[in-house]
Amino acid sequence: MQGLHLTADLGGVDASLAPMRDAGALAALCHAAVAQSGLTGVAELFHRFAPDDPQSGVTGVVLLAESHLAVHTWPELGGVTLDVYVCNYGTDNSAKAEALLDALLKAFAPRDAEVQRLSRAAAATPAV
Amino acid sequence: MQGLHLTADLGGVDASLAPMRDAGALAALCHAAVAQSGLTGVAELFHRFAPDDPQSGVTGVVLLAESHLAVHTWPELGGVTLDVYVCNYGTDNSAKAEALLDALLKAFAPRDAEVQRLSRAAAATPAV
Numbered sequence: 001m002q003g004l005h006l007t008a009d010l011g012g013v014d015a016s017l018a019p020m021r022d023a024g025a026l027a028a029l030c031h032a033a034v035a036q037s038g039l040t041g042v043a044e045l046f047h048r049f050a051p052d053d054p055q056s057g058v059t060g061v062v063l064l065a066e067s068h069l070a071v072h073t074w075p076e077l078g079g080v081t082l083d084v085y086v087c088n089y090g091t092d093n094s095a096k097a098e099a100l101l102d103a104l105l106k107a108f109a110p111r112d113a114e115v116q117r118l119s120r121a122a123a124a125t126p127a128v
Numbered sequence: 129m130q131g132l133h134l135t136a137d138l139g140g141v142d143a144s145l146a147p148m149r150d151a152g153a154l155a156a157l158c159h160a161a162v163a164q165s166g167l168t169g170v171a172e173l174f175h176r177f178a179p180d181d182p183q184s185g186v187t188g189v190v191l192l193a194e195s196h197l198a199v200h201t202w203p204e205l206g207g208v209t210l211d212v213y214v215c216n217y218g219t220d221n222s223a224k225a226e227a228l229l230d231a232l233l234k235a236f237a238p239r240d241a242e243v244q245r246l247s248r249a250a251a252a253t254p255a256v
Contacts, residue, residue, distance in 0.1 A: 003209065005135060009249035045173040047191050061189045061196065063175050067209075068189065070196055074217070081131065081195075081248065085211070089202070114249035120209065121137035121242035 003067065003120035004094045006101045008082040012111020015075040019058070019107070023048045026060045029107055030069060037100035039086070039093065040065040066093045069100065080108050085120075131195065131248035132222045134229045136210040140239020143203040147186070147235070151176045154188045157235055158197060165228035167214070167221065168193040194221045197228065208236050213248075 018025035023046040034041045043063040050056035057073040070083040084101050086093035105113060146153035151174040162169045171191040178184035185201040198211040212229050214221035233241060 003137070005211075007133060007246065007248060009131070011249075042177070043173055043175040043187075045171055045189060045191065047171040049170070049193075059171075059191050059196070061173060061191065061198075063173065063187050063189065065177075067200060068187070068198055070189070070198070070213075072195060072215075077217075081213075081215075083133075083211070083213070085198075085209075087200075087209075089205075116246060116248075118135065118244060118246060120135060120244075121139075 002089075003085060003087040004097055005083065005085040005118040005120050006097055006115065007118070008101060008105060008113055008115045010080040010082070010105075010108055010110035010113045011078060013073075013078045013080050013108045015078055017108065020073045020075040020080070021048070021054065021056065021058060023058050023060070026058050026071060026073070029104070030060055030062050030071065033100055033103035033107070034062055034064070034069065036103055037096045039069075039096050039100060066096070071104070078111075080110065087120075130217075131213060131215040132225055133211065133213040133246040133248055134225055134243065135246070136229060136233060136241050136243045138208040138210070138233075138236055138238035138241045139206060141201075141206045141208050141236045143206055145236065148201045148203040148208070149176070149182065149184065149186060151186050151188070154186050154199060154201070157232070158188055158190050158199065161228055161231035161235070162190055162192070162197065164231055165224045167224050167228060194224070199232070206239075208238065215248075
């Protein structure tokens with residue numbers, strides 16, 4: 001069970017973009033990006049930290065059959081963090097993970113982005 | 129906005145442990161570990177992939193005021209993956225993140241664990 005975990009930390013994102021503050025808009029963006037990538041969403045949770053505060057950020061998680069997508073927004077900082085984690089148990093989902101990350105990077109159009117690629121262990125092998 | 133992301137990929141976990149297959153047991157474990165660490169849960173999602181299949185694994189996500197915890201179990205492989213991500217915006221939550229990971233490692237008592245520590249960017253700084 002090897003996995004690929006992509007992280008992206010974005011700066012200089014336009015705080016007026018709807019997914020920065022609106023949980024429904026972030027959900028719609030994530031749905032479209034997951035579907036386009038060929039990954040499979042199975043459950044989701046979108047949460048706005050302080051619904052009465054127009055500066056409040058949003059967090060969203062989509063559980064994938066292949067692992068998960070997580071997005072946190074900080075409109076007051078123009079910041080967004082992205083996590084795309086896929087296990088490659090049975091099939092290599094790396095290209096789909098990269099496609100999902102690319103779609104989200106295009107949507108948030110940051111001034112700066114630091115992308116890291118973490119290869120996750122094959123620790124969980126069946127006992128022999 | 130700097131952050132610390134801890135990942136742990138576990139092997140050789142006893143598949144008969146309740147949190148490996150039971151979403152309620154995994155939720156209870158995560159609640160206790162989050163509270164003990166001093167981090168703050170704000171929303172959560174626990175999902176069992178195939179409720180009718182006794183081999184089915186569970187995924188859980190706890191959204192934290194400080195970012196998120198994610199757990200995936202694979203009972204058929206004796207495997208668990210853990211993610212603890214905290215932003216350190218305003219205060220350094222690194223020690224709490226390590227405490228949360230430690231509590232979960234103790235609970236799953238794996239034969240093998242590969243832990244990685246990823247320092248996440250300060251990309252999202254306020255525009256000057």
